[in-house]
Amino acid sequence: MSRSTADSASSVPLPTPKERRRLREALALSEEEVADAMGVTRATVRSWETGRSAPRGRKREAYAKLLGTPGPTDLVRPEAEPPAEPRAQAQEHSQQPQASASASASGNVRPRAAVKRAAKPPRAPSPAPAISPGPARKGPSKPPERLRPVAAEAPAEPAALAEPAAPAGPAQPPALTPEEAFDALYAYAAPGLVHQTYLLTGRRRLSREAVESAFHHAWQRWPEVAVDADPVGWVRATAYEYALSPWHRFRRAHRHPDAPPTEANRRALLGALLELPPSYRRTVLLYDGLGLDLPETAAETEASTPAAANRLLHARAVLGRRIPELAEPEALHRCLSALVAEAPTPTLLPARAVRAGSERRTRGWTRAVLGVTAALIVVTGFTAATAPTRYIPVNAPGEAVDGVPVRGGPQKLGPEDLELRDKLRAEPNPGPERLVPAVG
Template sequence: MTQSPAAPIPPPTERRRLREAGALTQAQVAERVGVNRRTVRAWETGRAAPQGREGEAYLELLRALVERREHQKPVSDVDVTADQPLTEEESEGDIEVEGDGLGLDAGPAPSTRTDRPLTPAQAFDALYAFCAPALVRQTYLLSGRRELARESVERAFQLAWERWPEVARDPDPAGWVRAAAYDFALSPWHRFRPRYRHPEPPPADRADRLLLDVLLDLTPPQRRTLLLYDGVGLDLPETAAETEASTPTAANRILHARAAVATRMPTLSDPDDLHRRLAELASAERLRAPAPDAVREGSERRARFWTRAAIAFTVALIGTTALTLRTAPTHYEPPVPPGATVRGVPPPVAPGPLSHKEQKLRDKLRSEPHDGPERLAPQPF
């Protein structure tokens, strides 16, 4: 395929960055170019080069993204309904999670160029509007519980707002929030909470129920790795990094998870079919995410509560220490040993009247000098 020397094909990392800047997912690019998602992933990781008619369409899309980026205009002719920003009506209450697919096939949120810098609240709301709908669907596939999926996303964004300077400087803020939401959704401590002891109603469709049961039968690491690789669309090194595993371990988990799914559902042996069914299962449920302002207010309330609790604990600790210093003895006092029974010694007799002999002896002792009787001295003859 001939290429114009004035506009050479960008390197793989630049291809992915251009797609992310245009707020496009790998599935959306694949649909527009006319290929499958695995091909787009191979183009962005450098395992394959764009060729043929599809490659020309892909290069035209990249050039359009470059031109719009230079003119500071968003990509307006591409459907991004899976991750729409909030409307005025939706910002007052919960966000209805709609759209097809798991969204966020690339991970990081797009960078929006404006003349004026965004405030922290505006930047947080933009990240929330981009990530929250897809994260609710993803955490639902991880946990199988609708309310837990909503709570996981809410807690993850509350944590992100508490650590917003760290999250804002992170090269992948969406990945940061996704990892926090996944950790909370897969926490084993939820089984001890009364609200999550009983199972929720399963999906209405029989095929959806079977697929969800297969996912929940996987181990949590396998479920998470499969969702990131075949659901979200991360490549193998990114999946291994996010799951804190080596690349061979992540690949082994993917293979075992695919084999377990294919054993019970042979129609999903193809990864593309598995990705499509995961997106359909996540989109079939009516899930709601809280509004971003409610999440920020909840995060601030939690921060105030724990700050006050820490202050109260510190004051109580200082008071206890002061009371201890005030009442503690200043020197060591050895304890009095307990009495011991001595055998063979008669018990002491109470004093009584003296006999005549004892009285004579007492009078004699009193009449003698204090130094005792006179000592005998030798006399010369």
């Protein structure tokens, strides 16, 4: 493969990790089928869908075509295009044959499997537990447009000095510096995330600590977070993971939850939420509280869609038994949405202090790693300098050892034994007479 071909294959745009999973489930493909078509393992496909890694080279181009994303060659429009079909007729086509045809066009996808998949009728997705229809779900939560400052209008130039301008498109806001973008994201998302983590843990101090830690990580990885399609979701997932960590139970300050609220309804709902397992609590908050759809909830909790559906059903059943007024999914959704939307303004550190704390923590860890590395180098050098070049045996001097038993052997004969021995030697042998040769 030439260098230009490799570069073009590596520059193929891919959807976000959540969108990759949603497209795969929309095409009714399992992880095993995608792994078999791409020639990789199931763990690799799962890492692609969770964002831990991304395909490269030809596999990236084949993966984009399998999901239906246009590659570099598909972006070039031919000179003569057939007339577009009516929208009603285009909607009748299912997505399964398109995915099969695009997968067979790739170089790394197995043609036999693609042909079989295109020949058979579209398969229904893996059976998931039926969830009662609730209110319409919103799309992925993204920072609103108010995060971008409105550009100040420039004074109009005189007609004589103004150059003939080409037809201008929509006005583009000026680019934000990394500090300004981070401060805007922090001011918009931090109060709500603190309230959400409080609903998950019941501990206000832990919720503020989790959100500050999440924004510390976000500032350390700001080039990655800045280009993410859902930066609020990135910070939210990090804060939830920190807040629901089981290691906090060993800390005295976070061992017991705070005092419940005074309102009876909020106290009952918060108590019922805290009785759920952490994964079920997180699933019902994302789905019924924040309004994410089921595939997005499953992707954020790193679970399969059927597993997320089972967790949601179990959480609804438990909450319905504890609070009969919330037995209906619509009532639970309205109550959780109102509780999440309250988002009381907590006392948070300013964004500048959070950025400074993140940089200070990074410098501390860097210095600690450099110190440990330098100590290991010094110890290794000292050992190599003082170690002997040859083995010198140690000859220990002889020492008296006590407690050793006497040397073994026959015991000393007593008086009776000596008398018996003399008697046996003196008396003749009572046996038959022996032939004694005569000396001639």
